[in-house]
Amino acid sequence: MCDTTKTPKVATGDRAILPEGARTIPIFVMGKKYEVPETLTIMKAMEFAGFRFLRGAGCRGGICGACPTVYRMAGDYKLHFGLACQTVVEANMYLAQIPFFPANRASFKLEEMEGVAETIHALYPELFRCVACNLCTKACPMDVDVLGYVSAMKQGNIEKAARISFDCIQCGLCASRCMGEIPQYHAAQLARRIFARYIQPQAEHLKNRVMEIEGGKYDPMLDELSGMKKEDLEARYVAREREPDLAAAGTWQPKDTSHL
Amino acid sequence: MGYTPELQELIKRVEATRPARVEMARRNEHYPALSMAERETVLSKHHPDYQADAKMAVRVGPNKGDVFQEGVARLLESRSIVRPGLVDLNKIDHETDVLVIGGGGAGTSAAIMAADGGCRVIVANKLRHGDSNTIMAEGGIQAATQECDSPYYHFLDTIGGGHFTNQRDLVAALAKDAPLSIAWLEKLGMMFNKHEDGRTVVRHCGGSSRKRLQSSGDMTGAEIMRVVRDEARNRADMITVLEFSPAIELLLDSEGKCAGAILFNMETKEFSIVKAKAVVLATGGFGRLHIKGFATTNHYGATMDGVVMAYRAGVGNKSLHSTQYHPTGVAYPEQNVGLLITEKVRGLGAHVLNIDGEQFCFPLEPRDVESAELIQEAMEKGKGIMTPTGRVGLWLDSPMIEELHGPGTVKKELPAKFIQFERHGIDISKQPMLVYPTLHYQNGGINVNGDSETILPGLYGAGEVIGGVHGENRLMGNSLQDIITFGRRAGIGAAKYVQGGVEVKDLTLDHVVKFEKELAEAGVENPAVAPIILPDYSTDEVAERRWPKALTEGVPGV
Ligand SMILES: Cc1cc2nc3c(=O)[nH]c(=O)nc-3n(C[C@H](O)[C@H](O)[C@H](O)COP(=O)(O)OP(=O)(O)OC[C@H]3O[C@@H](n4cnc5c(N)ncnc54)[C@H](O)[C@@H]3O)c2cc1C
Ligand code: FES
Numbered sequence: 001m002c003d004t005t006k007t008p009k010v011a012t013g014d015r016a017i018l019p020e021g022a023r024t025i026p027i028f029v030m031g032k033k034y035e036v037p038e039t040l041t042i043m044k045a046m047e048f049a050g051f052r053f054l055r056g057a058g059c060r061g062g063i064c065g066a067c068p069t070v071y072r073m074a075g076d077y078k079l080h081f082g083l084a085c086q087t088v089v090e091a092n093m094y095l096a097q098i099p100f101f102p103a104n105r106a107s108f109k110l111e112e113m114e115g116v117a118e119t120i121h122a123l124y125p126e127l128f129r130c131v132a133c134n135l136c137t138k139a140c141p142m143d144v145d146v147l148g149y150v151s152a153m154k155q156g157n158i159e160k161a162a163r164i165s166f167d168c169i170q171c172g173l174c175a176s177r178c179m180g181e182i183p184q185y186h187a188a189q190l191a192r193r194i195f196a197r198y199i200q201p202q203a204e205h206l207k208n209r210v211m212e213i214e215g216g217k218y219d220p221m222l223d224e225l226s227g228m229k230k231e232d233l234e235a236r237y238v239a240r241e242r243e244p245d246l247a248a249a250g251t252w253q254p255k256d257t258s259h260l
Numbered sequence: 261m262g263y264t265p266e267l268q269e270l271i272k273r274v275e276a277t278r279p280a281r282v283e284m285a286r287r288n289e290h291y292p293a294l295s296m297a298e299r300e301t302v303l304s305k306h307h308p309d310y311q312a313d314a315k316m317a318v319r320v321g322p323n324k325g326d327v328f329q330e331g332v333a334r335l336l337e338s339r340s341i342v343r344p345g346l347v348d349l350n351k352i353d354h355e356t357d358v359l360v361i362g363g364g365g366a367g368t369s370a371a372i373m374a375a376d377g378g379c380r381v382i383v384a385n386k387l388r389h390g391d392s393n394t395i396m397a398e399g400g401i402q403a404a405t406q407e408c409d410s411p412y413y414h415f416l417d418t419i420g421g422g423h424f425t426n427q428r429d430l431v432a433a434l435a436k437d438a439p440l441s442i443a444w445l446e447k448l449g450m451m452f453n454k455h456e457d458g459r460t461v462v463r464h465c466g467g468s469s470r471k472r473l474q475s476s477g478d479m480t481g482a483e484i485m486r487v488v489r490d491e492a493r494n495r496a497d498m499i500t501v502l503e504f505s506p507a508i509e510l511l512l513d514s515e516g517k518c519a520g521a522i523l524f525n526m527e528t529k530e531f532s533i534v535k536a537k538a539v540v541l542a543t544g545g546f547g548r549l550h551i552k553g554f555a556t557t558n559h560y561g562a563t564m565d566g567v568v569m570a571y572r573a574g575v576g577n578k579s580l581h582s583t584q585y586h587p588t589g590v591a592y593p594e595q596n597v598g599l600l601i602t603e604k605v606r607g608l609g610a611h612v613l614n615i616d617g618e619q620f621c622f623p624l625e626p627r628d629v630e631s632a633e634l635i636q637e638a639m640e641k642g643k644g645i646m647t648p649t650g651r652v653g654l655w656l657d658s659p660m661i662e663e664l665h666g667p668g669t670v671k672k673e674l675p676a677k678f679i680q681f682e683r684h685g686i687d688i689s690k691q692p693m694l695v696y697p698t699l700h701y702q703n704g705g706i707n708v709n710g711d712s713e714t715i716l717p718g719l720y721g722a723g724e725v726i727g728g729v730h731g732e733n734r735l736m737g738n739s740l741q742d743i744i745t746f747g748r749r750a751g752i753g754a755a756k757y758v759q760g761g762v763e764v765k766d767l768t769l770d771h772v773v774k775f776e777k778e779l780a781e782a783g784v785e786n787p788a789v790a791p792i793i794l795p796d797y798s799t800d801e802v803a804e805r806r807w808p809k810a811l812t813e814g815v816p817g818v
Binding site: 063205249 | 261264387388390391392395396404405406407408409410411412413415416417419420424428429431432435436437439440442443446447448449450451452454455456457458459460461462464469470471477479482486487490491493494496504526527548550553554555556557559560561593594595597598599648649680683684794795796797798799802805
């Protein structure tokens with residue numbers, strides 16, 4: 001089945017083909033049975049079965065959160081959660097996608113805020129409806145400790161909430177499971193933005209560079225390069241010094257500093 | 261799940277040759293790299309960009325006579341989804357100052373800046389807001405923020421990397437605005453990797469003279485997208501986002517200005533007309549065209565729509581014949597197909613091997629050469645490995661990294677990849693990976709100037725849809741910068757243009773009528789209908805069971 005010595009019939013693009021002898025397994029899409037090749041993801045298995053996604057597919061690479069899916073195995077009560085583009089089909093899987101979940105998002109003006117947790121509490125008072133059941137964490141396809149960051153927000157630790165929630169892809173599965181009806185992922189987004197703007201130190205070297213650029217310091221250099229003959233540009237290109245890989249940040253200086 | 265028994269059998273051949281190969285690597289002996297002449301040969305025979313077959317010159321439009329990949333040319337020579345003469349353009353559904361087409365990083369930045377400039381904005385997006393290539397970018401974003409660096413060096417690195425084929429005003433704009441973009445993102449609350457004192461962490465990337473790549477964990481694009489999308493949502497009074505509503509045609513007015521677009525509600529199948537004083541095109545790239553059947557790293561909606569619509573409106577493109585293929589995309593397991601495996605794996609010493617466990621190339625040739633060598637081995641020599649889902653791949657021998665650099669190196673140096681494979685039962689520190697080249701980036705795109713303006717008054721372009729910034733080869737980290745620099749410039753420019761007083765006259769689709777007439781005159785038979793909006797992954801069997809021949813035309817609901 002796998003060996004090949006001549007140019008094979010090859011699957012192209014994202015379309016799967018069923019090579020000779022490959023096994024198929026039954027899955028149940030919203031209760032309806034389809035035979036699909038094993039080893040495919042839920043997303044590709046459904047496409048193999050003839051579905052064409054409109055909702056429920058985005059990046060197809062596990063990072064956009066468009067394809068959250070809930071499933072259960074025949075004969076078992078336990079619910080499982082995953083991303084359709086990342087989860088492999090299993091025989092007798094009953095599945096449904098939840099491509100959208102209505103979660104409340106509070107509007108705010110970041111530039112008028114401060115780095116204090118009260119801001120988050122005021123915008124998302126429902127955080128305090130959390131009963132710590134941990135269903136959110138169990139539902140997270142990215143293994144984010146959702147309860148952990150909700151607790152951190154309640155305790156006023158914005159940095160902790162920001163860091164714990166960093167891998168969130170905002171698929172909404174946490175919110176879909178929440179007894180307290182908390183829109184966890186929106187609150188986490190707010191925490192990360194407050195952290196980055198008001199708690200994490202801002203970059204001083206960047207402020208200076210912005211001032212230099214706005215003062216027009218580099219315009220003559222860029223004009224000169226833009227007007228140069230190709231040979232001269234090549235010569236400049238070749239003459240560049242390379243910053244050593246291991247130079248500590250902000251320490252190394254080139255010999256020629258006339259273009260800094 | 262892991263490897264099937266059949267694949268496990270084949271892995272034994274890799275293991276059999278490994279000790280000798282590791283010994284060789286320890287002696288610092290490599291499989292010989294190709295000479296310049298040999299490179300030429302393998303590129304011209306096997307790199308999809310160079311192969312003469314499956315290419316054609318377009319017969320109509322602004323790039324008439326230029327040669328493109330067939331898949332691209334067919335879309336440039338396509339006809340509209342609607343019959344232009346039969347559309348009633350007097351029924352306006354939405355009126356706005358600025359219409360942004362495409363809500364990825366470029367479009368969303370443009371929307372925020374246009375709103376800042378006092379404009380009402382509509383963002384029309386094909387999928388959900390943010391389902392885009394932007395959200396998938398991992399590595400980082402370039403900007404000359406450090407003291408030892410400056411826009412001067414960013415300019416030089418970029419144009420040298422692009423083999424001096426870049427459009428210079430665009431490179432100058434990119435280099436100049438890059439630090440401004442970073443400062444803007446920082447102010448919006450983006451979590452950059454930083455040192456204790458707030459200094460951004462920077463790294464080198466291929467072709468950089470200074471450490472200039474700033475990042476946000478290994479999900480830089482996702483963090484950018486989350487932040488700008490969240491900010492756009494805060495401005496709901498000025499920015500309206502329409503999801504699942506791709507634009508399918510640009511509208512002009514009787515004076516020839518760009519004046520809106522036709523949108524298609526994919527869920528209800530209704531069309532609507534947006535009248536706008538200015539339009540920003542930010543529809544991203546074309547990976548989902550699967551040129552020559554390649555898998556892609558791109559998101560579901562990357563189908564070149566913007567280039568197609570602009571083309572009919574008279575806006576041509578540059579460098580679109582050039583595509584970036586990444587030599588090592590995942591070929592197995594199926595759920596990871598097309599996804600990137602970073603060059604670092606080969607940098608750490610992993611060999612690329614055929615079905616017999618033999619080396620056939622130097623593992624660190626330039627990306628295009630390496631890709632061509634893999635394709636040659638699998639397709640011409642038939643020495644690829646067939647996966648259970650009908651794909652072909654070659655081995656990337658990651659376990660030898662452990663032998664060369666010590667146990668635990670794979671997990672330490674490649675944490676994300678390790679987990680990605682572990683999830684599917686493959687331990688890449690013990691088992692090799694199956695890889696094949698994958699379609700990664702649309703190097704070219706529509707023509708704009710340094711202010712993001714096209715030749716069509718009122719039409720701006722930003723992001724992967726535009727051409728010229730990167731010339732024929734893009735440096736890592738420059739396209740995330742491209743989308744913020746030109747997204748912001750497009751938004752600012754559009755707002756200024758609108759504030760200058762724009763009066764939209766009667767809307768028209770005459771440009772489409774004229775273009776389709778040209779198609780007929782040029783003898784283009786059976787032109788494709790485009791934009792194609794989404795790829796179709798139905799299997800042949802399913803397509804057949806839809807009874808295309810027996811089906812009565814006009815069946816309700818089918
Ligand atoms: C896997 C991957 C990794 C990458 N890594 C890096 C990296 O490390 N550094 C770097 O600099 N670059 C990287 N890139 C490249 C970079 O991410 C993209 O080039 C860039 O983000 C493109 O942004 P954009 O806004 O132009 O397009 P996109 O982000 O793709 O957004 C375009 C949007 O327009 C929508 N759209 C398309 N057609 C229509 C239509 N007809 N009507 C309405 N909407 C439409 C799309 O659905 C999409 O939402 C990577 C790309 C990929 C795929
Ligand atoms: S499609 Fe983006 S996470 Fe699955």
